[in-house]
Amino acid sequence: MLQIKNLHANVDGREILHGIDLTIRAGEVHALMGPNGSGKSTLSQVLAGRDTYEVTEGSVTYLGQDLLAMTPEERAHRGLFLAFQYPVEIPGVNNTYFLKAALNANRKARGDDPLDAMDFLKLVREKVKLVELDEDLINRPVNQGFSGGEKKRNEIFQMAVLEPKFAVLDETDSGLDIDALKIVANGVNFLRGPERALLVITHYQRLLNYIVPDFVHVLSEGRIVASGGKELALKLEREGYGWLEAGAPR
Amino acid sequence: MSAIDSFRHQFLEHAGRRQGHEPSWLSLMRRESFERFLDRGFPTTSDEDWRFTSVAPLAATEFFLDAGSSGEEVQSLLKSHLGEDWKRHEIVFVNGRFAPEFSALGGVPAGVVVERLASALESHPEDVEAVLNLNPAEGASVFHELNRAFLADGAFVLVPEGVVVEHPIHIVHVSSAAKPAASHPHHIVLAECGSEVQIVESYLGGDGLPYFTNAATEVVAANGANVDHYRIQRESESAFHIGSQRLLQAEGAALQDHALSLGGRISRVDIHCLLDGEGADLTLNGLYVVKGTQHVDHHTVIDHQKPHGTSRELYKGVLDDAASGVFNGRIIVRPGAQKTNAQQTNKNLLLSEEALVNTNPQLEIEADDVKCGHGATIGQLDKDALFYLRSRGIGREEATSILTRGFIADVSERIRIAAVRDAMRRFVFAEAA
Numbered sequence: 302m303l304q305i306k307n308l309h310a311n312v313d314g315r316e317i318l319h320g321i322d323l324t325i326r327a328g329e330v331h332a333l334m335g336p337n338g339s340g341k342s343t344l345s346q347v348l349a350g351r352d353t354y355e356v357t358e359g360s361v362t363y364l365g366q367d368l369l370a371m372t373p374e375e376r377a378h379r380g381l382f383l384a385f386q387y388p389v390e391i392p393g394v395n396n397t398y399f400l401k402a403a404l405n406a407n408r409k410a411r412g413d414d415p416l417d418a419m420d421f422l423k424l425v426r427e428k429v430k431l432v433e434l435d436e437d438l439i440n441r442p443v444n445q446g447f448s449g450g451e452k453k454r455n456e457i458f459q460m461a462v463l464e465p466k467f468a469v470l471d472e473t474d475s476g477l478d479i480d481a482l483k484i485v486a487n488g489v490n491f492l493r494g495p496e497r498a499l500l501v502i503t504h505y506q507r508l509l510n511y512i513v514p515d516f517v518h519v520l521s522e523g524r525i526v527a528s529g530g531k532e533l534a535l536k537l538e539r540e541g542y543g544w545l546e547a548g549a550p551r
Numbered sequence: 552m553s554a555i556d557s558f559r560h561q562f563l564e565h566a567g568r569r570q571g572h573e574p575s576w577l578s579l580m581r582r583e584s585f586e587r588f589l590d591r592g593f594p595t596t597s598d599e600d601w602r603f604t605s606v607a608p609l610a611a612t613e614f615f616l617d618a619g620s621s622g623e624e625v626q627s628l629l630k631s632h633l634g635e636d637w638k639r640h641e642i643v644f645v646n647g648r649f650a651p652e653f654s655a656l657g658g659v660p661a662g663v664v665v666e667r668l669a670s671a672l673e674s675h676p677e678d679v680e681a682v683l684n685l686n687p688a689e690g691a692s693v694f695h696e697l698n699r700a701f702l703a704d705g706a707f708v709l710v711p712e713g714v715v716v717e718h719p720i721h722i723v724h725v726s727s728a729a730k731p732a733a734s735h736p737h738h739i740v741l742a743e744c745g746s747e748v749q750i751v752e753s754y755l756g757g758d759g760l761p762y763f764t765n766a767a768t769e770v771v772a773a774n775g776a777n778v779d780h781y782r783i784q785r786e787s788e789s790a791f792h793i794g795s796q797r798l799l800q801a802e803g804a805a806l807q808d809h810a811l812s813l814g815g816r817i818s819r820v821d822i823h824c825l826l827d828g829e830g831a832d833l834t835l836n837g838l839y840v841v842k843g844t845q846h847v848d849h850h851t852v853i854d855h856q857k858p859h860g861t862s863r864e865l866y867k868g869v870l871d872d873a874a875s876g877v878f879n880g881r882i883i884v885r886p887g888a889q890k891t892n893a894q895q896t897n898k899n900l901l902l903s904e905e906a907l908v909n910t911n912p913q914l915e916i917e918a919d920d921v922k923c924g925h926g927a928t929i930g931q932l933d934k935d936a937l938f939y940l941r942s943r944g945i946g947r948e949e950a951t952s953i954l955t956r957g958f959i960a961d962v963s964e965r966i967r968i969a970a971v972r973d974a975m976r977r978f979v980f981a982e983a984a
Contacts, residue, residue, distance in 0.1 A: 349942045377944030389939040393957030402953060403943035410944065442957070443939075459943065 302327045302467055302498045303368075308359035310347050317343040319523035320359065325467070328495040332509055332534060333502045335520035336542050341502045342386055344520070345471040348500075349383040350376050363467070377403075378410035380466030384456035384473050391443035396455070397425060399443050400462055407463060428461040432488045450481040457488040464492070469500045474508035486511030506538035552613040554763075555592065558733075561616050562700060574672065576680055577702070584691075585700035591693045600692075603877045603909045604819055604848040609791040614763050616701070618728035620645050621757070625653060625725050628755045632785070633721065633974050640665055640720040642706045645727060647734030649704050653723075664709040665720055668737060671707035678709065682739050682769050685799070690852075692821055695795040698735045698767040705737035705767075710746040710776075719749040719968055726756035726764055726790065733763040740769070742776035742804075749779040749968060754794075754814075756787040761816070763791045770797070772804035774828065779807045779967055785978060786814035788843060794820040802828030802857075809966055810866075812839040812847050813978055819848040826853070826860040826888075836965045837866035840979050841874035848877035853895075855888040864895040867962050869955055869979075870906035880925070881913040888918050895925040900958045902932065902951065952980055 308321040317340045325331050335341050347354045348361065350373035361368040364379060371379070391399070404424075405415040416424065429439060432454040444452050453473050460468055470489065474482055489499065489512050501512055509517070509531065517533040518525045521542065527533060552560075562585050570578055593610040594601040625645055642665055643653035649667040659665050664675070671679050683699065691699075706722040724736050740750050754764055764786060772778045786792045792815040800806050812818050824833055839847045853862045868876045878897045899908045912925040932954055940950035959979070966972040 349938075351938055372947075373938060373941040374944050374946050377942060383942055385939065385942075389933070389935045391933075391936045391939070391954065391957055393960030394953055399940065399943075399945075399953065402949065403940070403945050406946060406949065407944040442960075463943065 302364060304362040306360045308344075308347070308361060309357045310343055311355045311357055312343065312353060316357070317523055318347070321523075321525060323518065323525065325498050325500060327498055329516065330493065330499045330501065330512065330514045332514035332517045333500060333520055334504070334506075334517060334534060334537055337504070339520040340523040341520055342471055345383055345386075345469045345502055348381065348469055349373060374406065375410075377463075378407055382460050382463055382465030382468040384453075384460060384468065384470045386471040386473075386475070388444045388452040388456055390445045392445055394443050396439050396441055396443045400425070400459055403459070404462060424462060429458060431461050431491055432458045433484050434458055449476040450478065453477060453485060454481065454488070457485050461488055461492065466496065467498050467500075468492070469502065471502045472504060473501075474503050474505065482508060483511060506534045509534045554610050554612055554614055555589070557613045557615070558697065559589070565616065565701060574676060574680070576684075577672070580683060581700050581702065584696040588693055588696040588700055591696075594693060600850065600879075603875075604817065604846060606791070606817065606819075609763060609817060612731055612761055612763070612791075614731050614733035615728070616647075616733060618646060618730045618732035620727040621729075622652075624727040624757045625650070628725055628727070628757065629653060629723065632723070632753060632755060633751075633970060639718045641723065642667070642721070643723045643725065644704060644706070644734075644736050645725050646732045647703055647724075647736050650725075660714065660716060662711045662714055663716055664707065666707050668705040668707045668739065669703070671739070675707065675709065678741060679707065679739065682741070682771065685769065685797070690823055692795055694765050694793040695767055698737055698765050698795060701735040702737050703735065705739065707738075708740045708748070708750065710742045710748045712743040713745045715747040716749070719751050721751045721753065723753045723755065724764060724766060726762045726786070728757075728760065728762060731761050731763070733765065735765045736767070738766070738768045740771070740778065740780070742770075742772045742778045744773045745775045746773075747777040751781040751783065751968070751971060753783045753785065754792060755785050756790050756814075758787045759789060761789045761791065762787075763793075765793045767795045768797070769799070770806070771799045772801065772806050774801045775803045776801075777805045781809045781966075781968070781971055782811065782820070783971070783975075784810075784812045784814055784818060784820070786818065788814065788816055788845065790815045792818040796820065796822045798822065798824045798833070800824070800826050800828060800831040800833065803830045804828060805832040807834040807836065807965075807967070809836040810838070810849060811975060812837075812849070813841070815845060815847065817846045820850070822849070822851045824851070824853045824862070825856060826862065827856050829857045830859040831857065831861075833860070833862040834965065835862065835864040835866070836962055838868070838959055838962045838975070839866075839876055840869045841876060842871040843874060844872070845874045846876070847874075848879075850877075850879045852881045852883065853893065855882070855884045855891045855893060858887065858889045858891070860888060860891050862893045865962060865965070866897045867959050868897075868899040868908060869902065869959065870899065870908055871902040873903070873905040875906070876908040878908070878910045878927070879913070880911070882915070882923060882925070884916045884918050884921050884923065886917045889920045891918060891921040891923070893921070893923045897927040898958075899929045900932065900955065901929065902955070956980065
């Protein structure tokens with residue numbers, strides 16, 4: 302589904318990613334862990350198409366196509382979704398209105414008819430239960446007046462409505478209490494399936510108790526320095542990131 | 552021929568034709584106004600009030616008073632405006648003249664007067680004279696003087712004491728001519744004690760030729776009256792539009808004024824508000840959306856004369872391409888106007904690198920027990936928000952439109968007439984009806 306090869310990326314002329322290689326197949330869940338500043342968020346923003354990051358080398362192939370040549374909206378149309386680490390507040394723009402515009406833009410790009418107001422409302426009612434968000438909340442301006450946890454749940458709610466093929470969750474767990482974490486994990490697990498893949502970026506192992514990954518990768522200073530199964534996350538939890546710098550074998 | 556020369560010729564003919572066929576006070580007012588106009592001439596950018604708005608292209612154009620019109624064009628402009636639902640109380644003027652064939656005044660409630668100013672001069676001469684002579688020299692702009700010099704027609708609305716008019720009264724001015732037309736419509740709205748009325752003024756015009764709409768409006772809200780007033784300016788992109796508007800409020804009167812300026816090549820609206828009674832409550836709501844090389848200018852003056860007055864002013868602008876805008880908001884609190892609460896906000900969204908706006912809040916506070924605040928901002932689209940929307944699959948153009956909609960949301964929420972709110976969205980975002 303996704304093949305990242307030797308990906309280098311700069312921000313403000315400074316290289317953050319120094320050659321990432323990562324392959325994710327349909328049906329898989331990959332966790333990407335690593336200390337602050339290792340480049341986790343840079344990778345997620347590059348995948349979503351943020352133009353403040355400049356790719357200087359390497360390639361990303363998504364469903365057989367050159368991902369880096371696509372605009373952010375084209376990536377979404379082909380089923381890519383990023384749950385933001387810091388969801389943006391947009392005053393004056395109703396959350397549901399925004400989501401309907403997004404869903405219908407995706408449907409249009411895929412050649413489907415837009416959902417009408419009634420069908421959309423039905424879909425929203427169904428999906429909002431997944432993340433236990435207040436229906437009042439989803440009719441407010443986008444993320445405005447939402448608590449940190451509500452913002453993250455709103456990301457997962459959007460994901461549930463848009464039903465992406467490949468989703469990147471950028472530290473969706475940070476700042477969540479254990480109940481919110483479980484709700485988010487439930488929402489994510491609901492979407493798991495043989496046709497979809499996930500890249501879960503996290504700082505902590507605890508999310509991976511609820512979203513159990515097939516593979517775990519460790520990012521350090523812009524490179525993947527270790528890859529393994531879910532036991533790698535437990536080792537990181539026990540021993541921290543220090544052992545990686547000591548030059549442990551990959 | 553320059554505009555001034557053409558006006559001089561027209562005035563001689565026009566005033567001569569009217570002499571003896573109108574009240575003598577009106578002939579006198581015309582002459583005096585025209586003399587003051589000639590005396591002052593068109594403003595230049597060295598006038599403080601016109602520093603950022605040049606009317607040189609207007610001054611260089613020759614205009615005609617009787618320029619003919621195309622009924623078909625008028626019909627189609629009206630049709631694409633607010634639609635048929637507005638046919639209830641609609642008074643239409645074409646090139647400054649009452650157009651009964653497009654107007655619909657049948658259903659006006661008993662006691663309420665909606666007629667052309669030319670008739671009101673006979674039916675309500677004292678009212679008309681009193682309003683036109685209000686505050687004559689002080690505060691009248693050159694264009695207001697020019698309007699009075701050529702005063703011929705406009706709408707006259709009178710709502711008697713205690714009467715509540717259920718449906719909005721729509722006053723429409725349409726420019727449609729075979730040569731550059733100059734129109735000087737003058738509208739008067741009198742809301743007597745405790746009455747309630749909604750007035751919508753619209754300004755439309757045909758594409759192509761330049762024309763000049765020099766409109767004046769006077770709104771008087773007597774004790775406890777409630778007036779919700781809209782002015783929708785959708786002139787063509789070759790048009791010069793000048794609006795001089797005076798709002799007068801007596802004790803406990805509530806007035807909401809909404810200025811929506813979307814069209815015109817050069818558009819300038821002066822709104823002068825006099826809170827002349829205790830506890831008067833004023834809302835000034837403004838939205839200007841311009842693109843191309845359009846220029847739009849709003850000058851508002853809120854004059855708190857009496858205690859316990861409230862004014863809330865919110866003006867927002869969206870400027871694209873090489874468009875430019877001016878907001879000048881002056882708030883005066885007179886020595887006696889204690890316990891005044893005046894808040895002013897002007898926010899501007901620039902959608903391009905070349906768009907430009909000048910914003911200038913001015914507070915003049917001569918009382919000591921007041922609450923006054925103002926704020927002005929000029930900014931661009933939030934890049935994070937734009938990326939957020941695009942990452943969800945919304946294309947750049949639609950995302951820009953959604954964010955713009957969000958930017959003006961508080962202005963549109965203040966619009967009480969749902970049909971106007973919907974129409975505004977349609978005009979601003981080119982939505983289908």
